[in-house]
Amino acid sequence: MDVIIFADRKGQELLPLTDQTCVPLLPLAGKLIIEHTLEDLVDAGFRQAHIILSPFAEQVKQALGNGKRWGMTLSYSTSRGEGSALAELRRLKQQPKTPFLVMRGDVVRSRSLKDFLLQAETADIPVVPALFNGANAYLLVCRNVLEPLLHCLDWTVASPTFAASHAIDINGCVARLDSLAAFHQANLDAAAGRIAGLLIPGRQAAVGLTLGRNTTANPQNLTQGIALIGSNCHLHPTVALSGEVVIGDNVIIGSQASLESTVVLPHSYIGELVDLRNAIVRGNDLIRIDTLAILKISDTVLLDDLKNTGVLNKDLEATINRLAGVLLLLLSLPLWLLALVLALSQNRGKMYSVQILRGNKRLMDDLGVLQRTAFKAGEWQVKPPVLRYLPRILAVISGDLRLVGSLPVSLAAAEKRRDQWEKLADQAPAGLLGPTQLNLPIAASDEEKLLSDCVYAANYSGKANALCLLQSLQALMTRKAWVG
Amino acid sequence: MILQHRSHNDIDVVQLSGRFAMADCGEINLSIQDLINQGHGKLLIDMEKVTFIDSSGCAVLVAAYKSLQLKAGRLVLVTSPSVQSLIELTRLHTIFEIFPNQDAALEAM
Structure with a gap:
């Protein structure tokens, strides 16, 4: 079965995180967002997919390559972004053979693709959309390229209209990542296992503490809760993590810093004694989720972007x-x-x-x-x-x-x-x-x-x-x- | 570079073939701007037979896009692989409407 993945969100709702990259390449629990979709496809037995990209298309192609890393063959095309799925499919040089699977790769869903496909096989309708616990899963099996119901994949359509009887509702959850707060929550949910089936990288160093390779951190860093720490990170032994914390690759955290319910994106430095709660940190950008304040920290003793320190x-x-x-x-x-x-x-x-x-x-x-x-x-x-x-x-x-x-x-x-x-x-x-x-x-x-x-x-x-x-x-x- | 023009209903169809590079761009730009000024605001530039394009060629496309925007018109492109590569390299795919062939483009317009 052919697979078409839409990864063409413009990402305005996730600014400033998307000012230098696109939504599919943002990190979610130690992996790129689109990697979770690819892993789900591989798990369901798919070995090829065509990805429709828009902003920063060249970055996605560079990050995913030909898909060999997942045992897949990936091909790409580009669009203006967030267009109608129906129009974009018509624009493809090679039309997918029906029936085909079409989904968004810039949202994250629990690993329920296999279950959905099993049930979709028996449904005798031209388009079978998936609902995960009643929510649009941006995933459907299509038996006709010209089917208007494809609009349930359109990013700009707030709530697609289709009869629940014409959809398959299965147990699972979808993270739309349609705001900074949603992105923050999805990271915490993924780390805590609330998005079932995601493959989270790292080894369990202590109860609740998962560490990536070459990471220096101690079990006592986690005072309470769950922490997922990426590769090549260094946490001073006096750092205190509590609640749910997700730390990306190549992060350095100085002594006596305290992080609670915080997501730290890769290549960030957090200085000594810095206290962060309900926040997203990207380099020297601090995004407070409770107030939605976006602060640029100019004092590199507090926060810094390690990509700029060559x-x-x-x-x-x-x-x-x-x-x-x-x-x-x-x-x-x-x-x-x-x-x-x-x-x-x-x-x-x-x-x-x-x-x-x-x-x-x-x-x-x-x-x-x-x-x-x-x-x-x-x-x-x-x-x-x-x-x-x-x-x-x-x-x-x-x-x-x-x-x-x-x-x-x-x-x-x-x-x-x-x-x-x-x-x-x-x-x-x-x-x-x-x-x-x-x-x-x-x-x-x-x-x-x-x-x-x-x-x-x-x-x-x-x-x-x-x-x-x-x-x-x-x-x-x-x-x-x-x-x- | 060869430029052919025909009309399809109220759509101006420009077919380019060969090399779309700096040496020919001035002339092509003038022809396309003339067409935009006299046309109905719907322009299809078919570059399926273009074997090479450089930044000057892309500049002609951007100029056409801007002129049509002022007229609230629509520009649609049909690209060859080499044209598509440069358009993607310069991120122009985020503004241009691109179709795989002329039939699909005409149908969409």
């Missing part, structure tokens, strides 16, 4: 870039004189102009959010690009620009980038040289420049930057560089 590498990279800037400045000194003479002869009135552009340095704003800062970028008012942009070498030396990067833009232009695809370009640092600067004419449209930077950001790597540097050297030998 300080040595980042500092080294920045230093190398700045040194390269100094070298370039020394090599280009004779050109500065040439630029001055040309500017004097061509534009005596305005030889030099200054633009305010967004650089790579980051500072915390009033809300504690790291924002890229502006810098003054000078330009000689001459035609040859090589001479025109010479003053930007100074921005490389100051660290505002990288030697190779995306095209620097004004703060106003950067603020206009609202769609997910537009923000992709912001993932690459701004640079003096880059594919957009080298390949596109100055008069190219904004869309063209933005898309060129999106492609650069999507393929960002040291190798790509090295190739770009080589291309820059070649470009120096061209007439275009010296004539404009």
Whole structure:
């Protein structure tokens, strides 16, 4: 039987957790949300599935690959997200053979797929939706691709309408994960075994305490309740966990910290004496479930994002870039004189102009959010690009620009980038040289420049930057560089 | 790059084939913008026979999308695997309506 998994939620209701990833890739009790669906499918004997993705599709493909890890074959397609299931199925290149199983992979349900399929076999109706204790389980067997009842899979349909007699109601539970509170509760429920049948990773170190591999924690850390701790975590012996606590992979918790009914997402640091209750922690984001306050903690002694602490590498990279800037400045000194003479002869009135552009340095704003800062970028008012942009070498030396990067833009232009695809370009640092600067004419449209930077950001790597540097050297030998 | 245009009811169907890269983009952009200005606000761009697309080609699609949005129109794409790859790489699949073939796209419009 063919299997179609919808994992195309836009995830607005789970912001800020979904600002850098999508719902299927959020962690739930030590695994990605979509992994629980895949494991359920494998348990029911399925070995292939087609997944419909939307935001951060490339991350899902990278995380799940071809499905070999689960003994499955996975294929993918993309959509605009949260569309009608019926329309999305019609859009598939290869239509599923009827009957087929269709389900959402961005919700979590107890392991009841086998039971449902057994009962669905005998039901003589075109579409058999599943209810788990009366709630829509976003799971159905379909005998007709064009069946309108497929709307019970649509994320935007609050309460689908179908007669209970036309559905199979079985014992189980569904976590819709439709709010931060629901996400928090689902994690606690999964850790406590209230979502039956989920495979929770780790070994039982003491009653109620499950630890992932390479994790340092003591049974006395758990004062009361249940704690599920992921891999590669370090808890100081004086940390106190109570109630139900879920801690993701690669988390460090300092001495005398106290956590109660809290979910900690991977790569987070919790400092000494920090007291957390009914909260979700993601890096330096603190989300209070009781008040729904979302706080950005700027004091890294309290909370920190361990993904941002590759300080040595980042500092080294920045230093190398700045040194390269100094070298370039020394090599280009004779050109500065040439630029001055040309500017004097061509534009005596305005030889030099200054633009305010967004650089790579980051500072915390009033809300504690790291924002890229502006810098003054000078330009000689001459035609040859090589001479025109010479003053930007100074921005490389100051660290505002990288030697190779995306095209620097004004703060106003950067603020206009609202769609997910537009923000992709912001993932690459701004640079003096880059594919957009080298390949596109100055008069190219904004869309063209933005898309060129999106492609650069999507393929960002040291190798790509090295190739770009080589291309820059070649470009120096061209007439275009010296004539404009 | 070859551009063919036909009308199907009130839908403008543009069929592109070959390489959709920077060198041809200016001309194609002008043709598509003309069609949008004169058309009924429904545009289908069929790129099933496009063998290569670059960021400039995608920029033409984004420009068409924005122009149609201003007219409250609708843009639907049919993609080849190489076009689909770049669209997904640049996350444009989150704004474009994409169909596997022209028949399915026309039916949906």
